[in-house]
Amino acid sequence: MIDILGAILAALAVFFRSRLDVSLEVLALRQQVAVLKRKRRRPVLSRLDRLFWIMLRSVWPGWSDVLAIVKPATVIAWHRKGFRLYWRWRSRQRGGRPRITEEVRSLIRKMRLENDGWGAPKIHGELLKLGFNISERTVARYLRGLRPRAGKPDQRWKAFLTNHREVIVAFDSFTVPTLTFKLLYCFLVIEHGRRKILHCNVTAHPTSEWVVQQLRETFPEAGPYRYIIFDHDSKFNGDVIRLLTATGLQPKRTSIQAPWQNGTAERWVGSCPNGQNIHAAR
Secondary structure (H helix, E strand, C coil), X not given: CHHHHHHHHHHHHHHHCCHHHHHHHHHHHXXXXXXXXXXXXXXXXXXXXXXXXXXXXXXXXXXXXXXXXXXXHHHHXXXXXXXXXXXXXXXXXXXXXXXXXXHHHHHHHHHXXXXXXXXXXXXXXXXXXXCCCCCHHHXXXXXXXXXXXXXXXXXXXXXXXXXXXXXXXXXXXXXXXXXXXXXXXXXXXXXXXCCCEEEEEEECCCCXXXXXXXXXXXXXXXXXXXXXEECCCCCCCHHHHHHHHHCCCEEEECCCCCHHHHHHXXXXXXXXXXCHHHHHHC
């Protein structure tokens, strides 16, 4: 009795709906009936069936109310899959990053074998000087595939820090939240030998020009230091490297995602009351 009353009410509701809405509902129901008439134990939807429901979903808000052969979530999954396939096809049409040639791979291999202390940043810089347009990440990815040199990388880096501790400085940056929920950018330069802070400053708008100015104030003239360590922050760009070279310092970038290589500066940042949590989340 309840089912009959529900059917009667649904029939009466048709007179209060638009003709387009009723037509789309009839079209959806007819399509499902056609699928169910196929002589199979479980109806199998073809690509045209899936395309029909994907298109109907995009033009009719009430599509899920009349869908019975599959779940509405299934149609949504079809739509998302089609979206991924479309953009994958577009990416192939545009073309990805070209593979490095055998000539470049030979140069990378030769530089690595002939220069034991050279890593991806140094080799990348030398390739740019020779006119090869290649990213540092590509160089690092290829170096990982080469046969490792004698000794572990962490042992070689620790030996470098130990042997040149008195002539090494490092700089790093971190952010500190204010009471008004804004962020301040903190920049510091630290000496490795005595772990003395040579310079520290704060700004709300960090730029590479601002970093260059801080380094000018830190190293107004040539000093006793030979090496300076820093990470891959985008603000530490070519202008920063040119200034450091002009002051007689040899830039030493740490490896990607290797904060332990700049441990002196990182430990100082972690010891700051306001910077400890921020530093741990980086």
